[in-house]
Amino acid sequence: MDNKLNILIYIKHFDLTPFTYNEILYLSKHHNVKVLCENVEIDKRFSMDYIIQFRTETKSLKCKINNFLIQHDLRLSYKSSKISRQFNDIIAQFKPDIIQCHYGDDALIFLDNINTLTIPIVIMFHGYDASAWLRNSTYVKKYKKYLNKPNIYAICCSENMKNRLALKGFSKEKITVVYYGTDINFYKREEYPDNKEFIFSQISVFRTKKGLEYTLHAFNRYLDKFQNKNFKLILAGDGELKGKIHELAHKLELSNFVEFPGWLNQQQAKELLEKTNVFVHHSITNKDGDMEGIPNVIIEAMAMELPVISTFHSGIPELVENTINGILIKEKDIEGYANAIYDIQKFSYLKENREKILERFELNQRNNDVNDIILTLTKNHEKTSNQ
Structure with missing residues (x-):
């Protein structure tokens, strides 16, 4: 079998999300790739010639009723004759050797609307789909059924995530862990600034699970407890909680210590990490159960040799070893967080953090590992088909 495969990639919203x-x-440079998506917001690095867009019904009464049933864990079905025709026509024309689906919840739209296939299908779990959705009993039941099929497999981004899925009855033998990775050539420290004030930073979307509220309360507690005002906290990003976080900083009288530069592009993010002393990322579990996978931005910060303050949350301890790569604390532990802010200032830049990224969280390694899995699955499928 030629190593260049026809790979159909299903991703409902195809955007610039790094992972x-x-x-x-990467896959498009080594194989014949078609991306099946509903929405697309990408740059010129990927040709629109390889994109196939589909349309779903979102405003019909049938769709609204179905969404209500899904939200209340009464039924979980995305079957649609219109979508089914689109998907099966695409499969018949492209003749994929393997299909990759990103995000477990979105993947059900695809799985529910294709004819029975024997070629390998790989589901990529990333976070919400392997945390909050696991509270939905119909979702769990459906995936247990799908992953029992001999041609359907799963890849997730941490051992913690794999174990969560296994605890719900997902076939552990069908799940492979492949860690996210970052571009180590881009995220490479070029200088070691001697800052007049100690700089902490976080780069994230302003959402609840990013723990920004607790970060502000912890820095407020740090000020009260240690009376050290020689620091700057830079919270970069944008999102639904931006206004609330700005108001909280003002209410806690932290305006002189906190900066909000807004959304940063990749180059601007690197420049911020370049001048930072410590990276903070207080990930928490949402009320609906939503959890991180492993935040890519922590990988980037560690590639830049930064010590990290984060939490014992999801797969983060697999990346950040407590007291070695930084300090981990319990979620929402403001007192512990304040103490960590004080203690971590004894750390310097950590070359061992970059070494860990080189060994286990490097982008090419991640891409090669996924590619190897795809090649192995298609090769095994071909052997079985020829028997």
């Missing part, structure tokens, strides 16, 4: 976009770019 999906970089992987799809």
Whole structure:
């Protein structure tokens, strides 16, 4: 079998999210790739010639009723004759050797609307789909059924995530862990600044699970407890909680210590990490159960040799070893967080953090590992088909 495969990649919203976009770019350079998506917001690195867009019904009464049933864990079905025709026509024309689906919840739209196939299908779990959705009993039941099929497999981004899925009855033998990775050539420290004030930073979307509220309360507690005002906290990003976080900083009288530069592009993010002393990322579990996978930005910060303050949350301890790569604390532990802010200032830049990224969280390694899995699955399928 030729190592260049026909790979159909299903991703409902195809955008610049690093851990999906970089992987799809890599696969497109080594195989014949078609991306099946509903929405697309990408740059010129990926040709629109390889994109197939589909349409779903979102405003019909039938769709609204179905969404209500899904939200209340009464039924979980995305079957649609219109979508089914689109998907099966694409499969018949492209003749994929393997299909990759990103995000477990979105993947059900695809799985529910294709004819029975024997070629390998790989589901990529990333976070919400392997945490909050696991509270939905119909979702769990459906995936237990799908993963029992001999041609359907799963890849997730941490051992913690794999164990969560296994605890719900997902076939552990069908799940492979492949860690996210970052571009180590881009995220490489070029200088070691001697800052007049100690700089902490976080780069993230302003959402609840990013723990920004607790970060502000912890720095407020740190000020009260240690009376050290020689620091700057830079919270970069944008999102639904931006206004609330700005108001909280003002209410806690932290305006002189906190900066909000807004959304940063990749180059600007690197420049911020370059001047930072410590990276903070207080990930928490949402009320609906939503959890991180492993935040890519922590990988980037560690590639830049930064010590990290984060939490014992999801797969983060697999990346950040407590007291070695930084300090981990319990979620929402403001007192512990304040103490960590004080203690971590004894750390310097950590070359061992970059070494860990080189060994286990490097982008090319991630892409090669996913590619090897795809090649192995298709090769095994071909052997079985020829018997």
